[in-house]
Amino acid sequence: MKTRSVVTMAFLLSLTAGVSQAGGDAEAGKARSAACAGCHGVDGNSVNPEWPNLAGQHPGYIAQQLSYFEDGTRENTTMAPMAQGLSQQDRDNLAAYYAGQKVKTGTADPELVEQGKGIYRGGIASKGVAACMACHGPAGKGNPGANYPALGGQHAAYIVGQMKGFAAGNRKNEAAIKIMKPIAERMTDEETRAVATYIQGLF
Numbered sequence: 529m530k531t532r533s534v535v536t537m538a539f540l541l542s543l544t545a546g547v548s549q550a551g552g553d554a555e556a557g558k559a560r561s562a563a564c565a566g567c568h569g570v571d572g573n574s575v576n577p578e579w580p581n582l583a584g585q586h587p588g589y590i591a592q593q594l595s596y597f598e599d600g601t602r603e604n605t606t607m608a609p610m611a612q613g614l615s616q617q618d619r620d621n622l623a624a625y626y627a628g629q630k631v632k633t634g635t636a637d638p639e640l641v642e643q644g645k646g647i648y649r650g651g652i653a654s655k656g657v658a659a660c661m662a663c664h665g666p667a668g669k670g671n672p673g674a675n676y677p678a679l680g681g682q683h684a685a686y687i688v689g690q691m692k693g694f695a696a697g698n699r700k701n702e703a704a705i706k707i708m709k710p711i712a713e714r715m716t717d718e719e720t721r722a723v724a725t726y727i728q729g730l731f
């Protein structure tokens with residue numbers, strides 16, 4: 529039952545996500561990324577755990593999030609100004625550049641990793657929280673066709689921040705509100721930290 533509803537939801541969202549599939553030019557994106565490197569790293573691996581790695585992320589997801597920051601669908605005072613003045617071609621070029629980089633995986637906190645693994649792979653049945661793996665993949669690679677982002681190797685601090693942000697409604701696009709908000713709302717701080725540290729060590 530649960531698996532079936534997740535699959536149905538995934539199918540419906542893949543129809544409505546409006547994923548940008550236009551081809552970007554990675555070389556042009558690399559040139560443009562000079563403005564981003566101070567926070568996201570030259571190769572898309574950020575040095576501050578509050579700032580997301582972009583390396584290896586799906587290009588459609590990166591380009592789409594950039595337009596959400598620009599129009600306020602995703603609220604963030606640091607990224608909003610960075611996303612202004614980019615054309616669709618700039619977004620696609622930047623996305624192509626970062627998608628082609630390799631994410632550097634971190635390490636998981638040994639005290640929380642088992643609990644986190646259980647949630648990632650099996651969900652929390654008592655609360656109706658679906659397994660993260662169902663959409664983000666067993667190795668955290670996501671699903672480009674459905675525009676489910678890759679998570680593997682992402683900084684735990686950033687993941688925790690986004691889960692809080694989903695719960696608070698900072699990300700207002702349909703997938704965020706319909707899928708991630710109800711998941712994030714049902715998880716305790718400890719459960720969120722546990723799954724985040726597992727993801728940080730996942731590749």
Ligand code: HEC
Nearest residue numbers: 563564566567578579580590593594603604606607610622
């Ligand atoms: C001053 C630091 C800073 C700079 C410069 C910056 N970013 Fe960001 N970026 C952030 C932060 C912080 C976040 C997380 C925002 C949030 O919490 O929603 C973020 C998030 C993102 C995301 C969303 C990633 C995800 O996994 O959802 C993308 C895409 C992104 N930035 C692209 C860029 C690009 C492209 C540039 C250059 C044009 C850039 N950023 C410049 C700090 C920065």
Ligand code: HEC
Nearest residue numbers: 658659660662663675676677687690699703704707708723
């Ligand atoms: C039914 C599919 C589905 C399931 C199950 C799911 N996610 Fe997601 N997740 C998504 C989608 C879709 C997005 C992109 C939302 C958007 O566009 O803002 C997302 C985004 C995220 C992000 C933001 C990534 C970034 O780079 O900013 C995090 C973190 C996340 N999910 C964590 C989890 C965790 C942890 C679980 C399990 C407890 C989980 N997800 C379960 C579909 C899912």
